[in-house]
Amino acid sequence: MIELAGLTKRYGLKTAVRELTCVIRPGQVTGFLGPNGAGKSTTMRMILGLDHPTAGRALVEGRPYARLTEPLTVVGALLEARAVHPGRTAFHHLLCLAQSNGIPRRRVGQVLDLVGLGEVAAKRPKGFSLGMGQRLGIASALLGDPRILIFDEPVNGLDPEGIHWVRNLIRRLAAEGRTVFVSSHLMSEMALTADHLIVIGQGQLLADTSMAGFIEENARSYTRVSSPDRERLMDALNSVGLVATPATGPGADGALDLEGDQTVAVGELAAERRLVLHELCHHRASLEEAFMRLTRQSVEYQAGDDAEGRRGAANRQGWGG
Template identity: 55%
Template sequence: MIEVKNLTKVYGSVRAVDDLTFTVEPGVVTGFLGPNGAGKSTTMRMILGLDAPTSGTALIDGAPYRSLPNPLSKVGALLDAKAVHPNRSARNALLWQAQASGIEASRVDAVLDLVGLTSVAGKKVGGFSLGMGQRLGIAAAMLGDPEYLILDEPVNGLDPEGIRWVRELLRRFAAEGRTVLVSSHLLAEMAQTADRLVVIGQGRLVASGSVHDFIKENSALTTVVRTPHLAEFSAALTAEGITFVPSTDAEGRPVLEVPSQSSDDIGALAFSTGVMLSELTERRASLEDAYIRRTEGAVQYASTGFPVPGGQPNA
């Protein structure tokens, strides 16, 4: 388990991380979210012992990263995929790390194959695309077959196949009982990857819990009803004092949108009135919508609108 407790980092007059407390549990993928400048990378650096906290603690299995006897076999990390000498080949970039940690060279070849870089193992890293660099960084993180993975924006530059591969890799890693902490600004992808979320803003904790609960708590519920007896069911809703909005679905069929009512409640009403339903669907906002709503006011770098002709901002 990763335990962050009262973690604070101050740079001059700036509190990059402010009394932050959360845990990252094994067996699940934990998404680490926050606006630009929220303190995510700084927090990850303190967990990995790269930055010293001003106060508070960040522990892995109850100990600071720097005290781990063989850290590469305990924790795999990717914070900056570009932090590799450009004149080294992909294989040599991993080989020196393996040799320094007592890892056999065969493991280098195994992780290169895992990330799909075997065919370019002898090429210089300086000529790699952003996506190839990300794959090499993930290979380095996996080198010691670690119990923990800490990844900062691992899918940047990857194509759809690569993004899906990372998603499946992280979920398989967590399913083995290991611990995953991953940050990303691709919220649609995070919704498919993460089980739990830690959300921060301006260095402070905003939310912590399951993806399902986060969306539920930060978005409105609407139940969509389609029935061949639209007028009859509209009358039943009105009689119960339930507000609804007539609408159409993607195929142009008439539906009723019922805000703030669960499908259980609407289904029970339909059953009690003897109305047959063709569709009964709960609709919630996406993770992106819930995230925007929850982090409103915690954004450090916010745009003022879209440019319009004449150079005036659009409010």
């Protein structure tokens, strides 16, 4: 388990992380989300003792990371996959880590085979592709068979097969009762992997909830219906107090939208009024849409392609009146 209590980090006048309090529990995949500059990497570095908090504390298994005697057997982390000695082979890179933490030599070969690098164990990582380097970083995290795993962008540079492998690996580790904490910008992948979400913006906690709860609370849910007799459908909906608006966006094609899940009510009404329907379905917004809605006020840099967007950017920077 990872416990953060009032965790704060300031760099001069800038506060990167502000009084962050949460618990990352074992037995589930906890996704860590936030816009660029939100403080995710700084938070992970403080958990691992690479940065010292200005205030508050970060505990792993009830202790600060610096007090762990053989840390790789407690916490495995992937932060910078390319942080390897250029002159060592993949095998000897892992062997040095193993020897520093009392891990048996045989474990090195096991994790290299596990991540699919057994055949290149004698090669130097400086010649590895981005995906191969990422696999070596994952091997380093798994080396001590730790109870806690921390991954920052674990699928970066991987092909579809590699992404599928990492997804299954992460879920299996959580199913074994381990604490798994994953940061990623790939919302579609996080939606398939995470059970719980911690979302931060400008260093502050925005959400600490289940995946389903997060989408329910922060995303629009609507019912889309279409009929060749659109006007009669609109009249029927209005007659029973169901408010419909013209659908917009790709594929709308004259459809109508109603807030929430109204599929049963609309279906029964259509049957009663003998209305032909070509479409009737409930749409729940994606994790990406929910994330964008929650964090839109916390984005450090926003691109705008219209006049209003440019005026907003100018005002935020103090350029406009």
